[in-house]
Amino acid sequence: MKTTLEKTTSGWQLKREGKPYFIRGAAGAHLLEDLVAAGGNSIRTWGADEAGGMLDKCQRLGLSVTVGIWLGHKEHGFRYTDPKAVAGQLEAVYGHVARYKDHPALLCWALGNEMEVGLDDTESEAMWKHLEQAAQSVHKADPDHPVMTVVAEISDKKIAQLKQLAPSIDILGINSYGGAPSLPERLRKAGWTKPYVLTEFGPLGPWEVGKTEWGAPREESSTQKARRYAESYARAVAGQASCLGSYVFHWDDKVEGTVTWFGMFLPKTSEKLASVDVLTQAWTGKPVAKPCPELVSLTSTAEGKTVAPGATVSATVAVRASGPVRVRWELRRENNAWLTELPGEAGKPFTLAAPTEPGAYRLFVYVRDSHGGAATANVPFQVK
Structure with a gap:
C-alpha cells in the first residue's frame, strides 16, 4: 500500500492508498488484539531484523507498521566518524528496505531512534550527514513510503541540524514525556515546518521526577499517569494540523525504572491500566464502558x-x-x-x-x- 504526504492549507495530511490516515498507534509487539479492540490502527518497531513476522501478523489484524531501522548509538560503541562503520550501516539499511518495501502492512520507515544522544559536535554533524545519505537511499529504493527519523526530545540546535544536514527526512518522530504537552509550541519556535509524529509518550520518566535521599525516583500511581497520557494526547496530538498521529509507550508490561513505570498493562497477568482507557476514549471518541479502578x-x-x-x-x-x-x-x-x-x-x-x-x-x-x-x-x- 502506498503512503503519501500531502501539504494542506493548515498543516499536513498522511494518506494511505489515497485515503486520509491518522496514526492511532502504540509502541509494543504484544497484546495487539487488545490494541485493535481499543481503536488502535498502527504499531512502530525499533529495528527491522525480524520485522517479517510482525508485518504479517499486523496485516492479519488490520494494523499498519512504521518499521524502524536501527542506527548505531555511541553508547554501544558505534562511531559515525568511522567510514567503514557507516558504509556497513548504509548497506544494512538498503537490505531492510529491499526486503520489506512491498509488504502491505508497511506504513513508513523510521531511520534510527535517539541515536543523536551523547554525540559531540563533530560526531553529531557526521551522524546527521549519514542520516541524509540513508534517507536518500531509502527514497531511491522505495519511493512509495515516507521516511521518518526519531529523536529524544527536541532543541533548537537539533532542529536546525536536521533541517540543514538531513533535508530528505520527511517526518520527524519525537519521543517526549514530561515535555509532550508543550511540544507543538516548541516545534513552532524552533522553525520545524514539516509533519511530526509523537513516537513515544506516557508518564513522567524516572529522569523527570523527584528522588529520595538515596536516589530512588518517585513513581506516580497508574491513575496519575493516565492523566499525563490524556494531557499529552490532547495538547500534542489531537487537533494539531502538522501532527500525523502518535505511538503511545508502552503497549505491554515493561521493566524499566520499575516493573510498572512504563507498562500500560500489569506485569505477567496483563490487566489493563487506566492509560489504556485514556487512549481508547481518545481513539474511539466514546467513553469506556467499564473503566479501570x-x-x-x-x-x-x-x-x-x-x-x-x-x-x-x-x-x-x-x-x-x-x-x-x-x-x-x-x-x-x-x-x-x-x-x-x-x-x-x-x-x-x-x-x-x-x-x-x-x-x-x-x-x-x-x-x-x-x-x-x-x-x-x-x-x-x-x-x-
Missing part, C-alpha cells in the same frame, strides 16, 4: 523514609471502583528483584516487617477488578 491514594509510614531492619511498615490504599476489587501487596528490591506478595483490602491498613537486610526497597500495591482492569502504585523506602 481509580487509585485515590496510597499512604505508608515508610514512604520515602529510612526504617530499621525488621521494623513494622504499614500502608493503606484508597480506591474508587464500580464494583468489588482485589488487593495484593508486593515487596521488591529497588533493583526489581521480587521478595514476597501478600493479600490486603482497600481502605484497611496493611502491615509487614521490613527486611532485615539493609538496602533500598519498594512496596507495590495492585488493585484488580472483575473485568480485566487494574490500578497500581508503590512507595520507595530504605532499610538501614
Whole structure:
C-alpha cells in the first residue's frame, strides 16, 4: 500500500492508498488484539531484523507498521566518524528496505531512534550527514513510503541540524514525556515546518521526577499517569494540523525504572491500566464502558523514609471502583528483584516487617477488578 504526504492549507495530511490516515498507534509487539479492540490502527518497531513476522501478523489484524531501522548509538560503541562503520550501516539499511518495501502492512520507515544522544559536535554533524545519505537511499529504493527519523526530545540546535544536514527526512518522530504537552509550541519556535509524529509518550520518566535521599525516583500511581497520557494526547496530538498521529509507550508490561513505570498493562497477568482507557476514549471518541479502578491514594509510614531492619511498615490504599476489587501487596528490591506478595483490602491498613537486610526497597500495591482492569502504585523506602 502506498503512503503519501500531502501539504494542506493548515498543516499536513498522511494518506494511505489515497485515503486520509491518522496514526492511532502504540509502541509494543504484544497484546495487539487488545490494541485493535481499543481503536488502535498502527504499531512502530525499533529495528527491522525480524520485522517479517510482525508485518504479517499486523496485516492479519488490520494494523499498519512504521518499521524502524536501527542506527548505531555511541553508547554501544558505534562511531559515525568511522567510514567503514557507516558504509556497513548504509548497506544494512538498503537490505531492510529491499526486503520489506512491498509488504502491505508497511506504513513508513523510521531511520534510527535517539541515536543523536551523547554525540559531540563533530560526531553529531557526521551522524546527521549519514542520516541524509540513508534517507536518500531509502527514497531511491522505495519511493512509495515516507521516511521518518526519531529523536529524544527536541532543541533548537537539533532542529536546525536536521533541517540543514538531513533535508530528505520527511517526518520527524519525537519521543517526549514530561515535555509532550508543550511540544507543538516548541516545534513552532524552533522553525520545524514539516509533519511530526509523537513516537513515544506516557508518564513522567524516572529522569523527570523527584528522588529520595538515596536516589530512588518517585513513581506516580497508574491513575496519575493516565492523566499525563490524556494531557499529552490532547495538547500534542489531537487537533494539531502538522501532527500525523502518535505511538503511545508502552503497549505491554515493561521493566524499566520499575516493573510498572512504563507498562500500560500489569506485569505477567496483563490487566489493563487506566492509560489504556485514556487512549481508547481518545481513539474511539466514546467513553469506556467499564473503566479501570481509580487509585485515590496510597499512604505508608515508610514512604520515602529510612526504617530499621525488621521494623513494622504499614500502608493503606484508597480506591474508587464500580464494583468489588482485589488487593495484593508486593515487596521488591529497588533493583526489581521480587521478595514476597501478600493479600490486603482497600481502605484497611496493611502491615509487614521490613527486611532485615539493609538496602533500598519498594512496596507495590495492585488493585484488580472483575473485568480485566487494574490500578497500581508503590512507595520507595530504605532499610538501614
